[in-house]
Amino acid sequence: MxxxxxxxxxxxxxxxxxxxxxxxxxxxxxxxxxxxxxxxxxxxxxxxxxxxxxxxxxxxxxxxxxxxxxxxxxxxxxxxxxxxxxxxxxxxxxxxxxxxxxxxxxxxxxxxxxxxxxxxxxxxxxxxxxxxxxxxxxxxxxxxxxxxxxxxxxxxxxxxxxxxxxxxxxxxxxxxxxxxxxxxPHACTTEKASSNEKASGGIFRLLLAKGAWNGSAVAGYVFAGEVLRTRYQLEVGAVGIAVSVFGLGLGIGNMLAGHFSRRYQREENTVVLATVVVAASMTLFLTTAVGLPLALGCLLTWGAALGIAAPASTAMLAQSAGANKGKVLAVSESVNNVAVLALLPVAASASTAYGVTPAAALLGGICLAGAIVGATVRRRQL
Incomplete structure (x- = not known):
């Protein structure tokens, strides 16, 4: 240890x-x-x-x-x-x-x-x-x-x-x-590499799946400030304080990640459950004119669920990668960033053309699809 x-x-x-x-x-x-x-x-x-x-x-x-x-x-x-x-x-x-x-x-x-x-x-x-x-x-x-x-x-x-x-x-x-x-010693990592050779074919799909749910959750968050400003007529300073609730939730989720991993035993179970909560709270926040306290509760829950899903997914990728952990986790970082950059204009265009509700439904659907695909691939590897 x-x-x-x-x-x-x-x-x-x-x-x-x-x-x-x-x-x-x-x-x-x-x-x-x-x-x-x-x-x-x-x-x-x-x-x-x-x-x-x-x-x-x-x-x-x-x-x-x-x-x-x-x-x-x-x-x-x-x-x-x-x-x-x-x-x-x-x-x-x-x-x-x-x-x-x-x-x-x-x-x-x-x-x-x-x-x-x-x-x-x-x-x-x-x-x-x-x-x-x-x-x-x-x-x-x-x-x-x-x-x-x-x-x-x-x-x-x-x-x-x-x-x-x-x-x-x-x-x-x-x-x-x-x-x-x-x-x-290099011999240890070589042994791990050979034992994970069969699973390497699914790593690409795991990376795309994580990029999908993580990218959609972050892309949705980008719209949070504007939703708070227009729906609740908040000033810029108040919007900044309200949006920080998401960061508070993210920190809470990070602290709870170990508890959820022990409770549900397998990381893919934790990821699916957490991303269902992400998709539901994100969609509710973006589409429903609830009271401000409930909206902030959605934002807090959204951040906490993402804070639980991220470490569980990172552990899942690392366990699948064998001796190439560094390369796979690094590619995951790049895929996440590319997914956010790709989904932001798509969601913005959908919001402009059809309204916030279809755009939120699109992001929520991508989030759920990514989590389900990732869990399916992982279970096939085990």
Whole structure:
């Protein structure tokens, strides 16, 4: 068994990835001023990071399978820290965007490697709970990153949030050096690869299935703010607070993932149950003019069910991937992002042409179909 400090260190690592991706939202104006450009152009820093992350994830996952989880993860944390420090020193937006590309590479190496490491070292029955605990770190980074970055930038300037990321990554690197276990011998992973050779044919379908339900759930969430604003006549600040209920639910779901995995024993059962709840609560929220408290309850339930489904599905993919955990989990990250990018314009067009209800029904149907396909494929593998 690994050190009890491994999971907190891994949670800190993915927390920094989540925070670094979303913390620029309140900082575009000071960044634009610092680089003598407009906020619209400064938003290119977000795009450079996200595109680099999505494009490089499969390569970084493959690298963690070949070069070793510990080595890749520690290198990623060090690169993240150095990149964040360097970004505070560059004079132009173009140089800053180049550095954000490097930050995206570090993020792409971190996420799949962390979850592959958990799958390598944690007993199968406990993997969903461990992954949920670590995902809670990412959820915290996504939820708190913009608020903390905004406060730091207001108090000490735009460089302060990047320096916070750098210090945190150095702390994760130093702690990880001592607690992250050495990589297993290659012979062990070869044996796992041969035992999972028959299941490898279904992994592609598992990836598409997860992309379908996860992408539809996230695409639906993008519409949540506008639904709250128009249906309940909320001001911008109130909409922001209301939408944060989804993040609270996501964190609760991450914490409950282990309990549900033990209760339902097989991850595919947990995924199907959770995604049914996601589809039902998402559709109810988007289509029905219920009172605001009930709408917020739907948003909370939607987030919690997604927070339960995500670690269970990640554990299911890792168990199917054998020695290629890093590559498969990294491809999953890219597929999820592509699914969101593909489903958003489809849902937006359906909403414009036919109304919110058909668009919500479309997303809910895709969510359920993806979960059922994934569970069916997994059961055939067992």
């Amino acid at each position: 690994p050190s009890p400090f491994v999971l907190p260190v891994l949670a800190l690592a993915v927390c920094m990835v989540g925070a670094a991706e979303f913390m620029l939202a309140p900082m575009l104006a000071p960044l634009a001023s610092a680089f003598n450009t407009s906020p619209a152009h400064a938003s290119g820093l977000v795009s450079a990071y996200a595109l680099s992350y999505a494009a490089a994830a499969p390569l970084m996952g493959w690298l963690s399978d070949r070069a070793g989880r510990r080595r890749v993860l520690l290198a990623a944390m060090l690169l993240f820290a150095v990149d964040s420090i360097a970004l505070t020193l560059v004079p132009t937006l173009q140089a800053a965007m180049a550095l954000r590309i490097l930050g995206g590479l570090a993020a792409a190496a971190t996420i799949p490697t962390v979850f592959a490491l958990i799958a390598d070292r944690i007993p199968q029955a406990s993997q969903a709970g461990a992954m949920g605990g670590v995902m809670l770190g990412m959820t915290a980074g996504i939820a708190a990153g913009p608020a903390v970055a905004g406060l730091l930038a207001e108090a000490w300037g735009w460089r302060a949030p990047f320096l916070m990321i750098a210090v945190s990554c150095l702390a994760a690197f130093a702690a990880g050096w001592y607690v992250i276990p050495r990589d297993m």
